[in-house]
Amino acid sequence: MTSLAEQRCKPCEGGVAPLTLDEAQALMKQVSGDWQLAADGKSIRAEWKFRNFYHTMSFVNAVAHIANAEDHHPDMEVGYGYCRLNFNTHAIGGLSQNDFICAAKVDALPRT
Numbered sequence: 346m347t348s349l350a351e352q353r354c355k356p357c358e359g360g361v362a363p364l365t366l367d368e369a370q371a372l373m374k375q376v377s378g379d380w381q382l383a384a385d386g387k388s389i390r391a392e393w394k395f396r397n398f399y400h401t402m403s404f405v406n407a408v409a410h411i412a413n414a415e416d417h418h419p420d421m422e423v424g425y426g427y428c429r430l431n432f433n434t435h436a437i438g439g440l441s442q443n444d445f446i447c448a449a450k451v452d453a454l455p456r457t
């Protein structure tokens with residue numbers, strides 16, 4: 346099986362059903378324990394802490410690079426020493442495989 350981190354996001358402009366709760370729960374097993382599935386099953390979120398702003402922004406820039414390369418973009422909350430990411434697929438109002446592909450690519454980033 347090709348790991349999520351090795352896959353590429355597919356363009357999504359609607360017209361497909363969001364993942365069911367069962368499908369989302371199955372994909373949760375393929376991302377790190379940092380990620381939490383929202384109670385409504387429509388998004389995933391994670392929070393990381395960093396020792397200072399430099400390390401925070403290094404991570405944020407790496408995430409932005411993934412998002413641009415995959416054309417799939419998280420909501421980000423950033424401050425001194427922390428970053429929170431929330432992924433969902435706006436075009437379908439819920440989760441798609443793209444959200445889990447990006448989450449797995451974020452998991453693969455080096456932590457500094």
Ligand SMILES: C[C@H](O)[C@H](O)[C@H]1CNC2=NC(N)=NC(=O)C2=N1
Binds near residue numbers: 355357416434435437
């Ligand atoms: C064509 C392209 O896939 C879409 O415009 C993308 C861009 N980035 C996106 N990011 C997210 N999170 N959800 C989307 O539906 C979305 N749509």
